[in-house]
Amino acid sequence: xxxxxxxxxxxxxxAIAVLFLFPQSILSETHYTLSNLVETSExxxxxxxxxDNSLAGSPHALSTETGLKSALAVGCISCxxxxxxxxxxxxxxxxxxxxxxxxxxxxxxxxxxxxxxxxAAMVTTDPHAGSGLGCLSCHGIHNNPxxxxxxxDNGNYCKxxxxxxxxxxxxRSAHPLGSLNINCTDCHNIGDIRxxxxxxxxxxxxxSCHPEYSGPFLYEHSVTYTHLVxxxxxxxxxxxxxSPNDRLLNQPGSGLCLQCHSVPPGHRVxxxxxxxxxxxxxxxxxxxxxxxxxxxxxxxLNMKFVADCYASGCHGDIR
Numbered sequence: 001x002x003x004x005x006x007x008x009x010x011x012x013x014x015a016i017a018v019l020f021l022f023p024q025s026i027l028s029e030t031h032y033t034l035s036n037l038v039e040t041s042e043x044x045x046x047x048x049x050x051x052d053n054s055l056a057g058s059p060h061a062l063s064t065e066t067g068l069k070s071a072l073a074v075g076c077i078s079c080x081x082x083x084x085x086x087x088x089x090x091x092x093x094x095x096x097x098x099x100x101x102x103x104x105x106x107x108x109x110x111x112x113x114x115x116x117x118x119x120a121a122m123v124t125t126d127p128h129a130g131s132g133l134g135c136l137s138c139h140g141i142h143n144n145p146x147x148x149x150x151x152x153d154n155g156n157y158c159k160x161x162x163x164x165x166x167x168x169x170x171x172r173s174a175h176p177l178g179s180l181n182i183n184c185t186d187c188h189n190i191g192d193i194r195x196x197x198x199x200x201x202x203x204x205x206x207x208s209c210h211p212e213y214s215g216p217f218l219y220e221h222s223v224t225y226t227h228l229v230x231x232x233x234x235x236x237x238x239x240x241x242x243s244p245n246d247r248l249l250n251q252p253g254s255g256l257c258l259q260c261h262s263v264p265p266g267h268r269v270x271x272x273x274x275x276x277x278x279x280x281x282x283x284x285x286x287x288x289x290x291x292x293x294x295x296x297x298x299x300x301l302n303m304k305f306v307a308d309c310y311a312s313g314c315h316g317d318i319r
Contacts, residue, residue: 038065040077040083041075060074081148099136106136155184156185168239215287
């Protein structure tokens, strides 16, 4: 209940900020009747013949007298300001072309109809706004058959800007973005007002596909949980996009474990130093958490090597 109240409060604050920043787009924008929209759109199409076809089948399909094509009545003048002067004196200089406008102007125009959490985030908390990207940086209005009018219907349009990240998906161990088994938006929720970069609670994104590693376990590996506030958890050990190492690991072999753990002296000397030649995960395979031992040892460890570690009685206290 407290979480829902907190989320509602955050959205209310964002909504007030949008009202403050863009009052004209919400409070005082001219409203047109269906007849106004249809009549003026027909006038526009006298010169821009066939341009209505570029919107057909999309949420911005032009409305007609026989009915609406979308939830709201849409006409050319819904987005293109300055149309009154343009009808009298057709010139590119006296008509608003939204894609050539600034971020704030784009937000105002789109905000006349779109007041979703995503729209509010894009003019407040979203890092894309700080980079000078507007609505039309990712969405195309005319001649766009894609769902949600995004630039790429498979959800991977992010690659056009994030090329360094896109290259990581070509490494030897990578999430299957290239085969379209996953999309960028499966992990990055760009409509989330609270946390656009998913720094807090990143594990939740991973666990939606990898629930077997999420626990709860009787014996938990603390690194999975203790660093969540700093954006850690799964990504303390794994590269989320791709890695040159197996299993998306940040480092190969035992290098990852040795960042936090030293090798116990007994591993180097007991059994003629046999364990010193093994990678940590050869024995400690339950590194995400274990249901039966605090050292995250492989349940089948007694069948891996010649010696039965558990049956010998020497290591019975670790189970």
